[in-house]
Each structure stands twice: as C-alpha cells, then as structure tokens.
Amino acid sequence: MKRKARPGSATSAPHPVEPTVVLSPSEQLRPLSENELDVLEQIGSHWAEVLRRDGGSLPAPPIDPAPGRYAKPVLPSRLGRFARVRMSKREAPEEAVAVGPAGPPRSRLGGALHTARRLMTGPPLRSSAVMEERMRKIVALPVLASDLLSSVAYGPQAMLTVLALGGSVALALSLPISVALIVLMVAVGTSYRQTIRAYPSGAGSYLVASDNLGPRAGLAAGAGLLTDYVLTVSVSIAAGIQAITSAIPSLAPYTVELGVLAIAILLAGNLRGVRQAGYLFAAPTYAFLVAMFALIGFGLAKSGAHGFAVTPPPAQTATEAVTLFLIVRAFASGATSMTGIEAVSNALPVMRPVEWRNGRTVLTVMVGLLVFLFAGLMILFHLGGIMPQAGETMLSQLARRTFGGGPAYAYVQITTALILLLAANTAFSDFPRLLFFMARDYYAPRLFLRMGDRLGFSNGIIVLAVAAASVFAVLGGRTEALIPLYAVGVFLAFTLSQAGMVVHWWRRRTEGWRRSMAINGLGATLSAVVALAAAVTKFTEGAWIVVFGIPLAVLVCLRIRRHYDLVGRALALHTLPSSARGRRFVPSPEAWGRPSQARRPAVGQEQEESPEEIDHLAVVAIARMDLASLHALAYAASLGQPVLAVHISPDADEATDFRRQWQRFGDPLPLEIVDSPYRAIVAPLVHYLEALHAHPAEVTLTVLLPEIVSRHLWTQVLHNQVAGRLRRALRPLPGVVVTTVPFHVRD
C-alpha cells in the first residue's frame, strides 16, 4: 500500500490542479459573455441616439440619486426591515454602501422575531469575512472521522439483527462476514487514497463522477450523496438517542421528540455557523476513541482471564431460512459501518498543505481505526454472546457487561451519543456544499447559491434539517427502519466516484496509472456489489424509495438544468434584425383594427425593445370613485401616456350609477364599463385586457391597480384581495405590465 515519494511530487500535485472553489456571493449572477457585451454596446449606441440624453428628450432625475448629500435619518417602516445606506466616502465617492446589516422592522411582532433570530444565529457577517480555515492533521482527523467511526455504533448491530432472523446457525456466520467487510473497508479506503492524489483540490463523488463519466453519472452520485446526508443525520441521531435510552429506558417513549429537538439544535448551530468551533469538535471523537479502546482492551482482558470462553448467545428461533439472500442482506447492513469514508476526499481544501498528502495520511489512520474498532467489537460481541435486543443497543449491553452500570458505562454511552451527534453535524456542512456545487452547474435551484447572514448556505441547511426531521419522525426514529434506506445511496456514490477514477486513469495514463486504475477498479467493483446487494435484498424494506428516488432526482435535476438553459438563452443579449428598427406605430382611430406592419414578437416572449418602440396605454381598474381610485387615475394621467379607466360592474343598475358618477366627474378620461352578470371581477377584466391586447397595434398595456395598504397585517384581510388576484391572473399575459398604486391608510 505504501507508495515511494517521488521527487517533485511532494509539494505539487501529480496532475494539473483544478482551480480551488471560491464561495462568492456574486456566484448567483451569471456573468456576461464577450459577445453579449458587444451586443450591449450596439444596443446602447442605438439607445443613446434615441434618448439623446444630453440633448434632453428624457428629463434628468428631479432629485440627486446619491443620497449622501442630503441624507437625514430615515426610520424603518412598521413592516419593512432595512439596511442603512451611506455614501462611501473614501473608495468610490459615487457609490452607496449599505453600512450595516438589515435591521428589525418597527412592528412589535417583527421586532421580536428579528431579535429571536439574532439571538439564535448572531449578527450577520460581511462577505469579506469568508475565510478558509485550514486544519492540522491532529484536528482534521477527529472532525473528518466522526462520521466514519460513529458508524460502528449501528453497523454491527444492523448486521447481527439480520443474521438473528436465521437463528443460531446463521449467527455463526457473523465472523466470516466481518472479515469480508474488513476487506471491503481496506479496498475502498485504498481506492479513495488514489482519488485524493488525483483531485487534490477536493474530490467529492459528484465532481469526480461528473468530470469522468458525464453529468448523468455525476447527478446520480450527487443524488445518492444527498439522500446519504439526510439519512446520516436521521440514522446518527436515532442511534445517538438509542445510546441514551439504553442507559435511561424511561426516555424511550420520547424518541421522536428528542430526535427532532436534536436536529433543531443542529439546525440552529449551523445557521449560526459553527465552523470556528472546529477545535471543540475534536474532543468528542477522541473521547469516543478512548471509550472504545478501553472497552475493547478491558473486554479482551476480561475474556482472556476466562480463556476466551465463548458465552453462547440466548437461543434464537429462526424465522427465516439461512439462504444466500439472508447472508448478503446481513453483509449489506453491516456495510453501513463504513459510511463516511468519503469525508476526507470531500474536505481536502480544509487540510493544511500539502493537502493531498495530509489527506492520505488522515484517511489511512481513519480506516485503520475503523478496522480496529469494528473487528474488536465483533469479537467481543461473539465472545460475550451479545445479541440485538429491543430497548438496549449491543454496545450498551457490552459496556454494561464489561464495566457494570457505573461511571465507565455512562462514559461509553455519553461519548457514543456525542460522536453520533457530531457525525450528524458533518452532514450539515456537506449537504449544503454539494447543493451549492449542483446549483452552480444549474442542476439545482439557484437559491442554494445564496450565502446566508452568517455566510453559510442557509437554504441548504434548512432543507437538510426539514428532510432529516421528517424521515426521522415518519419512521419513528427506529434505527432498524432507517438502515435499509441508507446503504444504497452511499455505495452508489462510492461506485460512481471510483468508476470515474478508473476512467480518469485510463485517459491520463500518468505514471503508475495501471496500478491506480486496478485499485480504483477493485474499489468500484466491490462498492457496486454492495450497492446492488443492498438494493436487491432490502428492496421491500424501504430501499425501493431510494432505488426509484435517485433516478427521479436525476430527472428533476436535468429538467432544472434544461429550464435554466432555456431561460439563459432567452435572457442572453442578442442583436435584433435591423428591419425592426425605426418603426413607430402612429395611433389613429382610422388605423384601429387594421394590422400593423410592424414586427410582432412571438407571443409569450418579450424581445429587447428600444424605448421608442413601445406604445403605451395605461388601464386603470376602478371599483368605486374614492380617493384611492382618484390617486391611481392621477398617477396614470400624470405619466403623459394615454389612459383608459375600466370599471367592472356586477349589475346593470350599478353600471348606470357609475356612468352617472363619471359624468359628474366631468368625463376627463375615457371610461369603459364591463358588465359582469356572473359577479366575477378578475375573469372579465383579464379577457377584456386580452381582447385589447389582441389588437394588431401592439400596445404595451400598463394595468394600474389601486390598492389599500394598511399598517397591520390583520386588517389586510378586511380588504378586497382583488389586486393580488388580478396581479397573478395578469402575470402570464405578454405585453401587460402590472402596477400597484398603493393608498396608505393610517390605522
């Protein structure tokens, strides 16, 4: 397994380094291509001509847009939160800068919520506070190993639970299966060592599989890992709670509540951002290792004192025949002991240089520890005749047997629970990061690119917490119900990642590629066998959810990508045919109804239009002649564009009344009344506007909706919700712009 250090490869990676991933808040904005910039320039020069800005056809802003010159204290409104903006004086005298984070709204409820949020997450951090914390090996090991090592708290038990179904005969197979699992651990570990060498800047399964096997394989690995992270949280919390309820059985009925509470605490901690506490996180892992070493040492010593006599386990009644199926199922369940082995390859950027070398060392130590713990526990379970039983974990039984019920026993249980909590916590940094990578490639909603107040990807954190808590609650926090879902996704990701490495070595053929390819090939094959075994043998127990879920997730990701590509193309700047330029539709009553010669954009899609090409009609929807309506009418009339008032009347008498009022008003603007004998308001108005819009003259309709705004949320329900409904109904209409003219009521 040891590779000779070659000259020149000590400080630099053996292959071209991928650029280190920069997590920047501007990642959310797609940059403009050089071609688009050219088009922008062309469009701009046309606009300049049209607008003759200096000549003066468009008036200059009536007020100075730089607020610094007259800034006076502005108080936040009752409902809104805002961040203070000041002119930045030194760097860019013309630029405004938000000098603080968003403050609380002035309403009492809003303020309380704001305070609660601040207390939970702390004050927002500036983008410039993003920093890469590099970890020494002694710190990296416990932080990265927690997920892997904590798996021995449930993996062996999951395996023996299956075997017990076959009765005492099947139990005799536990040691051979354990040996097979240890071979698997070493093989996969070695395989990941190769990956680390090839991808020194971080080698998540999603990246490696995408890079070498194409986007579909990458997405499958990504989807597998996402389910894995959700289940890591659920399973680890479930096992942690089990460690506690094994010691204190009276807490058992509150398993679901305790689990959801634990997830809520992890959520709060991660929203706050616990990265800086990395050193603190080292403690539970070392404490757990101490507990395990003590347990295995004392246990073996105690057993040695009795000449390693095997206590026969309580007689098991076989409920299933000992078939190959049962054995494979037990093997697949036991394989959950090695979940988390991929942690180092994901986290290389947080290692100190030389990252890949340190990473390999950490990985080797981790796998060594895993093999030791797994083997030690399996031997002790065998010697002690310990079997899975309801209400107490096997680890708890072993500890109780070895140490009695005293403080040493309590120490084992507490450290087990702590490392499991820590393992769940690692998923809270991996899951959002993976979603970030997927969103950056347009395979996941862009909102996962957004950095929260504390520079974490809060959207991903929240999604993980909700998903894990739901899975946990639905399955009642029972580890045995969660395990079948677990293995498939993990080993699928392992398989794809290592198969990707095989392709990688095949393509590059750098020095020693044959050996690396062979190692990765073995790892991929073994992982594939486990994934397949898990999918088949646990299909009916819940694995079907993952088996069908992952392809579905891949499809959804591809659809998301397709949508973003489509939007990207639709939004990309491109030149218009020159024939479209210079047209101007001159409205005249005679021209009504005659088709215009002008270019007509495809229905359903706006094209870039030059300002002079837009003909306006402002349509003001009026229910009754009150100040709010007059305000909207005045606003419309003051724009200097043609105005049309529309009234939807529920019956003929009301229509007559309204027309009379309008005449009394002096008929200053054209009015159209639409009778609506079925009392609907939105539907006839929408059709009327569509009918207007069907006119060939291609007019942009600006629909103005007077809206009463009151200061309290509860009073909003007292007013007609028509404005909101109209806005939603008018949204899909091309060429219709909706403007809400608020009328504020002080209440």
Add this chain to the structure above:
Amino acid sequence: MKRKARPGSATSAPHPVEPTVVLSPSEQLRPLSENELDVLEQIGSHWAEVLRRDGGSLPAPPIDPAPGRYAKPVLPSRLGRFARVRMSKREAPEEAVAVGPAGPPRSRLGGALHTARRLMTGPPLRSSAVMEERMRKIVALPVLASDLLSSVAYGPQAMLTVLALGGSVALALSLPISVALIVLMVAVGTSYRQTIRAYPSGAGSYLVASDNLGPRAGLAAGAGLLTDYVLTVSVSIAAGIQAITSAIPSLAPYTVELGVLAIAILLAGNLRGVRQAGYLFAAPTYAFLVAMFALIGFGLAKSGAHGFAVTPPPAQTATEAVTLFLIVRAFASGATSMTGIEAVSNALPVMRPVEWRNGRTVLTVMVGLLVFLFAGLMILFHLGGIMPQAGETMLSQLARRTFGGGPAYAYVQITTALILLLAANTAFSDFPRLLFFMARDYYAPRLFLRMGDRLGFSNGIIVLAVAAASVFAVLGGRTEALIPLYAVGVFLAFTLSQAGMVVHWWRRRTEGWRRSMAINGLGATLSAVVALAAAVTKFTEGAWIVVFGIPLAVLVCLRIRRHYDLVGRALALHTLPSSARGRRFVPSPEAWGRPSQARRPAVGQEQEESPEEIDHLAVVAIARMDLASLHALAYAASLGQPVLAVHISPDADEATDFRRQWQRFGDPLPLEIVDSPYRAIVAPLVHYLEALHAHPAEVTLTVLLPEIVSRHLWTQVLHNQVAGRLRRALRPLPGVVVTTVPFHVRD
C-alpha cells in the same frame, strides 16, 4: 295566548315595516354621498382644465377601448381563467358585457380543478337569477321545524346523562325538570310570537338586539348565534351519526370520518345552492314526525297493556351528590331540546303573505309538536327505565324495545338521522346570512358580502363547514362533549333578542304593549336564567370557551368596524385646500437638497392629487444586464419620465464589473450602485428608496422590477423571489409605486 285579529292589522304590520333586505352583489361597494359627488365634480373640473383632453395634452388611446369592433377569438392563457367579454349590442351599445362565466384555465391541473368544481357546484348563475322563493305553511313548517324538532334526539339524553351522575335518587327528578322545561318552551315560544308581530320583515336576534339595545348587544347576540350555528352542525351531525351507529355498532370507530364526510356533503350541496329543493326538504321532517308519533303511540299503548307499570332503570351508582348544582346542570342540558326555536323569526321573508301571521301559525304548531314529542319521549323513557348508555342512544333503545329490531326500528333510526342532517343544513343558510348582515354593517370582513357563483354566500358557507368540521373532529364527534358548549350561545341570543323586544315595546307603546312587554320580559328572564345556569354549571366542561369567546368576538367585530370607518373616512372624497393647487416643482440640480415650498402630505397617507402635481422618477432595479433588465429599462425610458437604474452589488469586484458593463452600454441612463457587503438585496434597496423619498422635492417613485415569468408553476421557484419580496417590502412606503415588468419565458 290567542290574540284577536284587529281590523287593518291583517295585511299590514302593526309598525313601520323595515325595508326588506335585498341581497344584491353591488352591496359590496359603499355608495357615494351627495357631498362626495359634489367634490367629485369640483375635482373633475380642475382635472379637465389640467388635462385639456380635447386640446390634446394627453393622447387618446391608441386602440379602440370597445373590443367588439375587432374582437377575434382570444384563447385563455395557461394559468388564467377568464370570462368572455362581448359588446352588448342591444341595451347599451357602448358597454361591454361578460357573456359567460369564467372558463377553465388551459393548464391540465387547472382544467381538472375547474371541472371538479363545476361538477360539484354546477354552472355559475347570473345575478338576475336571485329570486325570493316563498313557502306555503305546509312546506315552511317542516323546513323551519327541522332544527327545533330534531333537538329531541339529543336534548333529553343530555339531561338524563347529567342526572345519572347523581344516581337513582337524582333520576327521580327527571319528570319535574321536564315540566319546567316545557314551561320554558311555551314561554319562549310565546315570546317569539311577539317578536314576529313586531318585525314582520325578519327578526333575527342580531337585528332585534342591535335595533333596540345598541350595537354591542347586537354583536353579542350575533356572536352567540354564530357559535350556535357552528355547534348546531356539529351536534346534529354527531347525534345523526350516533343514530346510525346505534343501529350498526360496527360503524362506531369511524364516527369522525363519517361526520366530516357528512359536513363535506352539506358544504358541497350548499355551495351548489339547494334552495330550489325546498319541497324535497319537507319529506324528512314529516317522516320523522310519523316515526315519533308511531313510537310514542305504540309505546304508550304497549305500556298501557301492562297497566303503565314502571320498569326500574338499572341501578345507578351515584358519582356526584344530588346538589342544586347538578339539577341546574341537568336542566341546562335539557334546554338544548329547544334550540332552533328562533328559526321562524329569522326566516319570515320566505313565508307567503301575510308573513307575520303565517309565521306565528307555524311557530305555534312547531312549539306544540315540540312539547308533545318531548313530553311523550320523557314519559316513555321513564316508564321503560331507559338510561343513557355508551354505544346506543336512548331513542334507539326505546325504538328497539318498542318495535324489536325490525324495519320499524330501522325507519325510526333512518328518519332521525335524516332530520338531524336537515337540521345541520339549516345552519348553512342561517350562518352566511347572519354574517352578511354583520358585514353589511361593517362588523365582519366585506368578503362575506360576496355572492358566489351560485348566488350563495360561499365564503360564509366555507367558514361554517371548516369551523364545524374542526369542532367535530377535535371533540371526536361525541355529542356529550359538544352539548356543554351549545346552550350558552343560544340562550344568550334568545335573551338579548327578547330583552330587545322589551325595549321595543317600551319605546313604541303601541296597542297592547304592556301585555307584549310582559310576555317578552318573561321570555327574556327565563332565557337569561338558562344562559347563566349553563355558563356556570358547564363552565369547566367547555362552556368557558363560549363565555370568553363571545366577548372576544364582539371586540374583534368592533375593531373591524373601527378599521372600516377609518378607511371609509380616508377614502371619502373631500376638497383640498386651494393653496395646494397650481404648484409645480421644477427639478434642477441647484434645487437638490433645498426644501420645496410645496404642500407635503402627511407621511403614510396619500391625498387626492391632481395629475399635474405628480413628479415622477422611475427607478429600475437591475441585477444583471440581460434582456429582462433591458426590457424593463426600455419600458421605463419610453414613459418619458426621468429614469434611474439601481444595482445592488454583493461585493466590490462585482460592482466594478457592473459599472464597466454599464459604460460599455454607453451610460444612456443614470446609474447608482449600492454596495451590500451583507449580501442583502431587499433591505438596502428599501433604505435607498426611503432615503431618496426623504428628499423634500416630493417625488413619486415608480420602482420597476424586472420579473421572469415562466409558464409552469414549478419553475417559478427556480428564479429569484426577490421581486415578490421587494414588492412586499415597498408596500408600506408612501409615494412609492411598484411596477412589475414581466419577461415571459416559454418553457
């Protein structure tokens, strides 16, 4: 009790008739006062001067606003529903009419929902289809009596359930308490006869109490009745299901499901509008009466054959001492037998003329029937030694004992269930009507004035169904848990209504007022005693919800009224001080920062503004330079008003990039970049706009938000939700108008 027919009073009411309530869809619009119309005229003449519409400062609409002339088939959009609009040719050649109800949207899901809704409720009805159906006495009796008569299915049992707590000693008191209840029935019935005479156009407790005792008493009666209607549905459905499960005990575990299903069926039926089926509704009541007469007749005959020997009830172990408290509690429980006695007085407008006279006849017959049924059942219960027992109602026990388990027994159970369903159904017309009256007086949200597609008040119907189903489900559909909540609200409403009548007679002092006042006074006193008794003795069993709920509801109603009054005043048209006229702020860079001399409206409230008084600045919020942003910029520029582009930049590099792009664009419009180091977008933009708005020059800011609109709902989550959040954040700012410029993507 009989009153001599006085000449002249046979066809006309003895007192000035209140105008009959017209249920019109235009009720939702507050009419304009004469003073407001004057103001409207003044404002209009000023506007005409300003706009010089004929002279031409404001261009005429570029297209004909009457769509009839060029109407071509317009298809509904994917997401919107619309109603076809055609020019009405005959009546008003200049008016458009929606010729059909709203059609289905084109999306598959929307279409399916639309079809499901149509299947459930039938096609929408024209407003002109509102019609008053008048009922003959023979039809009115069963329809109005169902609520009252069905009460004997649960009232006696509720009373005996309480008495049984006191053991056999207490049970001996059942007959004396029954006599007291019969006295109460006759007294309240007689009292309502007075009310009917005085309010021949409908005498709901809310109206009578408001009219005579003031709005607070009216609201208390209204709130009492609203809870009563909700509980009528819950209790009647619970008792109906009990009648069924008594016959078929295997259905008992599905009580909640069956009850919610029954409420759902009532909801669907009432949304569809079942008024036309009035005659159909007569059947169950008569069928129930037949069943009861047969039961009582056979039962008495059978008992007579045995010389009216009293079968002693199974020995009851007393769990409570026989105190006055227990007796009063039993009395209050038994009083639920007379809920629904107010039905006639509410429903007078549906009677044939002479309404009040026919109403009185119907009421007298109803009360007579009630007394007969109640007395008959109580005697039979006593003779047969029938006691409340779990799993079978007393009525079912009696019927089983009298008829055996054969078809006659089944008939009793089926008709009991049917009349109870019918009783629940009456609440579905009373509850929305009461809410309509309260909303018309501005004590309830105006949305309860809205007539649905089928001319029913669908909002009220839905609220009732949801409330009743919730109460039913929370209390597990157990009649005995619902009863304690029931009596308080009903008898409070009775008390207030009859106390109102006392005041009425005292004020009017028409012929025979002393006698009428005495009768109503007695009714009010007895009702008050029952209400008080119920509130005190059942307080801990659930009555506290009603005791605290009703005052709370009154407070909420008063707050609602206050809010509507405030909005009404704010919206009312009023003249502005003439000094405000003629001002025009001329923007110039030199004037920046200097306070304007112009009138400044109170912050938080727009005043009517004349078009020439509004100075514009269009602020376009831009994230990146794509077609959607250019479209919004072009729209803004084409308005001919000053434009300012604003970009919120998450970091300094991005700001530099953006400025470079803008320069490449040719800098055709002023641009302001706001640095947001905390990555917030909404908060700094809101503060920037507030800062701009704090400028003394009083400029109306139109904030233009480019928004990507895709055709599918699921893809909307893939885009930034910033536009929506900005719209909500900007809503409270006075003088800020928000315009969404959609950019449609075909996907």
